[in-house]
Amino acid sequence: MAQSHAPTSASMERTAVLAPHPVIPGTYQSAQNKRQFLNEIFDDTAQDYDRVERWLSLGSGRWYRRQALKRAGLAPGMRVADVAVGTGLLAGEALSLIGPTGHLVGMDPSQEMMRRAKERLGIDTVAGVAESLPFDDASFDFLSMGYALRHVEDLNAAFREFHRVLRPTGEFGSGRLCILEITRPKARLGRVLLRLYLGTLSRFIGAFFGLAPRTPELWAYYWETIDQCVPPQRVLDALSDAGFFDAKRSIVGGIFSEYTATRS
Numbered sequence: 001m002a003q004s005h006a007p008t009s010a011s012m013e014r015t016a017v018l019a020p021h022p023v024i025p026g027t028y029q030s031a032q033n034k035r036q037f038l039n040e041i042f043d044d045t046a047q048d049y050d051r052v053e054r055w056l057s058l059g060s061g062r063w064y065r066r067q068a069l070k071r072a073g074l075a076p077g078m079r080v081a082d083v084a085v086g087t088g089l090l091a092g093e094a095l096s097l098i099g100p101t102g103h104l105v106g107m108d109p110s111q112e113m114m115r116r117a118k119e120r121l122g123i124d125t126v127a128g129v130a131e132s133l134p135f136d137d138a139s140f141d142f143l144s145m146g147y148a149l150r151h152v153e154d155l156n157a158a159f160r161e162f163h164r165v166l167r168p169t170g171e172f173g174s175g176r177l178c179i180l181e182i183t184r185p186k187a188r189l190g191r192v193l194l195r196l197y198l199g200t201l202s203r204f205i206g207a208f209f210g211l212a213p214r215t216p217e218l219w220a221y222y223w224e225t226i227d228q229c230v231p232p233q234r235v236l237d238a239l240s241d242a243g244f245f246d247a248k249r250s251i252v253g254g255i256f257s258e259y260t261a262t263r264s
């Protein structure tokens with residue numbers, strides 16, 4: 001009997017582009033301009049990132065990052081890819097958890113952000129984007145990505161890449177991933193407060209402390225992307241579609257999402 005090769009709706013879902021949020025008016029004109037917009041704004045504001053993150057982090061500071069990595073199974077000796085390394089806040093915690101026998105590579109499209117991570121931590125860094133990782137197949141035990149899920153252009157492509165570079169098996173078992181992200185609060189009051197906090201407070205702080213002109217714009221943009229991000233279940237489905245099993249989301253404090261999954 002002749003077999004039909006017509007794509008099923010499930011296979012079309014898997015290969016379709018899954019943008020984490022729609023185009024945000026007033027930022028870039030179309031999805032094609034998103035990467036350039038982000039590279040410029042992160043390069044222009046890199047000098048302020050750590051300071052503003054400390055003020056506005058809502059508790060998502062270093063201690064939280066470290067605990068989340070531990071919960072996700074990061075252990076001494078592992079080989080780690082930290083995608084969207086930025087200035088190295090998550091990578092620094094990962095480094096101390098893997099210890100001297102582990103190895104970590106940081107990757108980011110923003111040269112200015114990554115330069116700071118390299119300076120501070122002395123780690124290996126490489127330029128790239130989550131959707132097309134500059135790493136060999138099956139080369140890591142653990143992959144982390146902190147607060148950059150909303151910046152990716154296509155979650156399906158990124159998750160397929162995460163699956164490709166993680167080891168199916170090895171000294172530490174199957175490769176694991178940990179994605180940290182801020183999720184829109186369920187309650188309306190929570191959303192109003194978070195919008196005020198990230199959108200308005202960042203303007204006052206920016207004006208008061210003489211930060212880079214685009215820093216308040218970055219944090220206001222953060223709010224818009226959090227507000228319009230695809231729901232957590234969509235992220236979990238995309239992880240499963242990419243071949244991960246045991247895809248889970250834990251929520252801390254009503255807004256901090258920790259996505260974990262294991263490579264099949």
Ligand SMILES: C[S@@+](CC[C@H](N)C(=O)[O-])C[C@H]1O[C@@H](n2cnc3c(N)ncnc32)[C@H](O)[C@@H]1O
Pocket residue numbers: 038039042083084085086087088089090091107108109110113128129130131145146147148151152153
């Ligand atoms: C908010 S910073 C996060 C830094 C760090 N992971 C942390 O925990 O603080 C977001 C980073 O995502 C990077 N980024 C933007 N688009 C990206 C993409 N498509 N793939 C990977 N990283 C991206 C930015 O350049 C920026 O350095």
